[in-house]
Amino acid sequence: MAGDAAMSRVFVYNGDGAREISLDDFCAQADHAAFSWVHADGWREDAHGIVSRCDHMPQAALSALLAQETRPRCTLMGHGALINLRGLGADEGAGGDPLVSIRLWAEHARVITVSYRPLAAMEPVVKRMLAGEIRDPGDLIAAFAQEITEALDPEVAQLGDDLDEIESSLSDSGAADVRRQVSEIRASAISYRRFISPQRQALERLSAADAPWLHPDDRLHLQEAADRCARMAEELEAVRERSALAHEELTDLRAEQMNRQALIISVVALVFLPLTFLTGLLGMNVNGIPFAHERWAFWGVVAVCVVMSVGISGWFAATRWLKR
Structure with missing residues (x-):
């Protein structure tokens, strides 16, 4: 069960530590836990039933959690908040967008997440949950934000390094052969930036939100993740412009x-x-x-x-x- 990041899972935390329980025990144990986290696989037929077990979730939040096409966002709804984040997928060979979406509904003592494709950050967050490092909704959201940005940072840096190598070889006789590589780097930079820029705004809005389940250290971690997203967005914009210049130079x-x-x-x-x-x-x-x-x-x-x-x-x- 722990080896599949895409399947539905339930975790509960009490003062003595965290553990994973079955979906059948969710109703009996989650309400009495200090903190519970329910992750639903969006492709499961009972995903709607799993998500709707949160009694006071607004209908708009329920629909947004199960939506297949999403962009990073943060929307406060009543006593909770709806957060959509994007990170690298666990299956690099899968088609579609390079960044996988995870949808989170956070309220006091409970978080419900939904994803349609395995997220690379899922297993590190699960390990931190079972190790007792995550004790409330703010910790979980901050953990996802940190793991996503830490995984994305080297990918964005690699795009810049690859472009540096291409720019240094423009004067070589075989420079025309790298036009396809430049186009791929530019396409990746555009695709990443399309989600990273709004993700920075979502994290900044969440860090400033008036939510009682967000502690000062959670807000600090969210702001740090937002700053890293801002830096990555700036670097991706620079990679995009440099790629365009490199493509023009190769054409000339x-x-x-x-x-x-x-x-x-x-x-x-x-x-x-x-x-x-x-x-x-x-x-x-x-x-x-x-x-x-x-x-x-x-x-x-x-x-x-x-x-x-x-x-x-x-x-x-x-x-x-x-x-x-």
Whole structure:
């Protein structure tokens, strides 16, 4: 049961520690616990029933918890708060958005979470819960915020490092081959920033919310996570702009290479154009061609062609056409 981050699970905390219980024991034990956490897999057929066990949850919050398409947000509703966060998924090969959503309904002594895809931060938070580090809703939300930002930080930094390597290789002869990598980095930066920017706003709003179950240390951790999201959003914006500049530079470099190749082809064509004219003129099958029956005529024509080609090539070299 503990190895599957996507399945529905229930945790309770009392003064003597935290433990995981079955869904069948939820109604009997959760109401008497100092703090309880219910996590529901959104794809389960009974997910609605699991979530609705919270008696005083507003209908709007219930609908938002089970919604499949979400963006980071924080909305205060009565005695509780609805928080949507995005973090890296546990299954990196899965399709869809690179950041997985987790929806949280927090109220006094209880948190209900719902996710449709496994979240990478889930297992670290579960370990902290079972270790007794999470004792109230504020601790749980702060733990999710911390684990999500700590997992995202190296991913965002890696995008910048990859772009640094690409920028340092732009002058190499094979620089045109990295255009696809630049496009992938830019797409990842845009995708991450689309969720990280509103997530920062959601965490800042929650840290300033008038909720009695948020303690001062919880607000401090939430603000710290918000600051890290702000820094990541700024870095992603810089990566996006640098990627656009790198793509333009690669495009210019490719155009310059094509122009140089076209120039070389033009020079070669100009060298051989008079030679082609000469050989075509002497190759006509008509009478009257000078020295047609002389033994040295062929080698004479070859010598004239060599002299002409050397002269034309020397003129191109003297006028620096081959270095343009």
